[in-house]
Amino acid sequence: MHRALALFAILALGPAYGQQVNLRLPTENRGLLTGDLAGFYMPTDLNNKPPESGAWGFVRNVREFPEGRVYTRFHEGLDIRPMHRDARGLPTDMVKAIATGTVVYANDSASRSNYGKYVVVRHDWGYGPFYSLYAHLATTTVKAGQPILAGDPLGRLGSTGAGLNNARAHVHLELNIMLSERFNDYLGAANPHGNHNGLNLSGFNLAEFYLLLQKNPRASLAKYLHSQPQHYRIMVPRKGAGTLPIVERYPWLRFGNHDLPSKSWEIACTRSGFLVGIAPSNREVSKPTVTYVRPTKLNHRYYTLNRLTGTGSTASLTASGERFVRLITDNF
Numbered sequence: 001m002h003r004a005l006a007l008f009a010i011l012a013l014g015p016a017y018g019q020q021v022n023l024r025l026p027t028e029n030r031g032l033l034t035g036d037l038a039g040f041y042m043p044t045d046l047n048n049k050p051p052e053s054g055a056w057g058f059v060r061n062v063r064e065f066p067e068g069r070v071y072t073r074f075h076e077g078l079d080i081r082p083m084h085r086d087a088r089g090l091p092t093d094m095v096k097a098i099a100t101g102t103v104v105y106a107n108d109s110a111s112r113s114n115y116g117k118y119v120v121v122r123h124d125w126g127y128g129p130f131y132s133l134y135a136h137l138a139t140t141t142v143k144a145g146q147p148i149l150a151g152d153p154l155g156r157l158g159s160t161g162a163g164l165n166n167a168r169a170h171v172h173l174e175l176n177i178m179l180s181e182r183f184n185d186y187l188g189a190a191n192p193h194g195n196h197n198g199l200n201l202s203g204f205n206l207a208e209f210y211l212l213l214q215k216n217p218r219a220s221l222a223k224y225l226h227s228q229p230q231h232y233r234i235m236v237p238r239k240g241a242g243t244l245p246i247v248e249r250y251p252w253l254r255f256g257n258h259d260l261p262s263k264s265w266e267i268a269c270t271r272s273g274f275l276v277g278i279a280p281s282n283r284e285v286s287k288p289t290v291t292y293v294r295p296t297k298l299n300h301r302y303y304t305l306n307r308l309t310g311t312g313s314t315a316s317l318t319a320s321g322e323r324f325v326r327l328i329t330d331n332f
């Protein structure tokens, strides 16, 4: 186990690849870059909650235990405040593409998703397909298949979706990888959003990457993603000679030689389940098995979106964790 850990650490220092990633913010709100977080983030409660409740990460649903406190609910995006409102108080900000790409999905039905009306744009920087997602729009102004330039409008900022009102109108912004290209097969039924369902899109801390680009416009996305802290690793039996579909899509996930035979794959994940790397292993496992977990004070389920359970340095997959592994390995 320690050798595998070292392998991940060494390879993370390997050469960067892919194109330079240029990102702009989706509205005129630049508070993230000027340090005005209260002006940038829309909190979950305008009276009670700090701006950080609108940030990416484990920022919600704090639970107190004798051993300490833990934020158990994960927010997979940035909630960005509007800058302009009309005489009736409705936001007038246009939400714009953060980078050049192609619109792959526009959901025009506010009631069909917790995201409300939302748009997904695919970007190709030589790192595999990335998907920016813009949610809670009042209107969408684009159609799937439409090529888009950075800064092109996608719709107007609004408050569509579950549990929002006009006072808390914001754009929820994500940048994601796609977990499976057969998401309907995984569900066992078609869903209205197809592969662009939020459950099939896995995002990282885009605010942190914006700040990194502000410091170094040539920062490598793959290097940034490799630097995400590993929280746990899962070993799954290898089926067949080829690599996993997700590694074919995202070559920066590939650690070690995937062309040689091996008995299993070891998959490294962050706390939120973002994939950091996948390496072949000759250890034999009969089913998905947790091979490493970062020790924490409380049950692992509070830290891992209920995918792992157990305490200290031992953990096993919950039913939800097993479903997650099936999704990322296209095993269904």
Ligand SMILES: [Zn+2]
Pocket: 075, 077, 078, 079, 172, 173
């Ligand atoms: Zn949000």
